[in-house]
Amino acid sequence: MVNLTIDNRKIEAEAGQFILDVARENGIVIPTLCSHESIEPTGSCRLCVVEARQGKKTRIVTSCLYPVAKGMIVDTRSERVMNVRRLVLQLLLARCPGSEQLKEMAAEMGVEAEPRFVPDTDNVKCILCRMCVRTCEKVVGVSAIGFSYRGPEKNVCTPFKEESETCIGCGACAYICPTGHIEMETTETGDTRTIWGRTFKMKICKVCGRYFAPEDQLVYISQKTGVPIEDLAVCISCR
Ligand code: SF4
Incomplete structure (x- = not known):
């Protein structure tokens, strides 16, 4: 077992578990589009990014694929994290401006409904998550x-x-x-x-x-x- 901190909460997790799974087990919500318990994670949508600090190093990591570690400090909603998520969402919206699910997420995260990047087409809803x-x-x-x-x-x-x-x-x-x-x-x-x-x-x-x-x-x-x-x-x- 390892001890870590997620959003200022002291949490115990099994070594090797991914941050996203540990967060979910502890009721901490991290947004995702390509995560489901029936299939292995691939980090395709990149919405689940979090900030993880180990020692003096702080990195933005994909939480569905990044394992927890002893003493790790995770922030799931820092300004840096939210900026990356908003950018990812803007890119997804540029590809799929017609997706209601993306529009709902955009509203929740304060992303302009009008895409910042020029849409490729207005009827594709596939975000290529596989x-x-x-x-x-x-x-x-x-x-x-x-x-x-x-x-x-x-x-x-x-x-x-x-x-x-x-x-x-x-x-x-x-x-x-x-x-x-x-x-x-x-x-x-x-x-x-x-x-x-x-x-x-x-x-x-x-x-x-x-x-x-x-x-x-x-x-x-x-x-x-x-x-x-x-x-x-x-x-x-x-x-
Ligand atoms: S492609 Fe056909 S077989 Fe495969 S999951 Fe979809 S409906 Fe089922």
């Missing part, structure tokens, strides 16, 4: 999406922007996306779901009669786990 790509690969185990193009054109999509044969329509990428960039639509009756340009037929629960999961997803789970497909015909609430 949350969707990593979730599809590491959590779902499918790898149906990735990045294409470079520079301002860089964007997440299916291979060659065509209908993906590997996508199972689970929607995990859309759920985890912090800016609502990935569109997923379900019909009013719930019988189909469309994502990444492909429409998936939904399975109806044989107990409650509600549509609950894409048939392709259930087939995938059955093949992966060896559970007979007939045993997957009931939704989670009715199991």
Whole structure:
């Protein structure tokens, strides 16, 4: 165990834990867009920066990737930290001026709603955090999406922007996306779901009669786990 200070609070943490995790465990809120407990941190969004002092050295570090250390003094809201966060947010807004999530964060941090940098486009909401790509690969185990193009054109999509044969329509990428960039639509009756340009037929629960999961997803789970497909015909609430 190591003892450190975060925002003037004496805190005990396990050696090797990241600052962000320790802060969260102790109820200290650090803003993030690309952090989720189901996937490894990568520090993509850079909003979680904090000031960390060790001995005479003070550095701005990415808290989701920076481990705590004995005697470390962390400030999560110093003027220097807030200035870096505001700059990061302005850059993100320049790429995605249409993102409501970014606008809300900007309002909370006192960043001008009007971007300081010239927007590339007004309809892109992807901040290139890779949350969707990593979730599809590491959590779902499918790898149906990735990045294409470079520079301002860089964007997440299916291979060659065509209908993906590997996508199972689970929607995990859309759920985890912090800016609502990935569109997923379900019909009013719930019988189909469309994502990444492909429409998936939904399975109806044989107990409650509600549509609950894409048939392709259930087939995938059955093949992966060896559970007979007939045993997957009931939704989670009715199991
Ligand atoms: S909906 Fe398709 S692309 Fe998105 S996580 Fe599921 S399998 Fe991957």
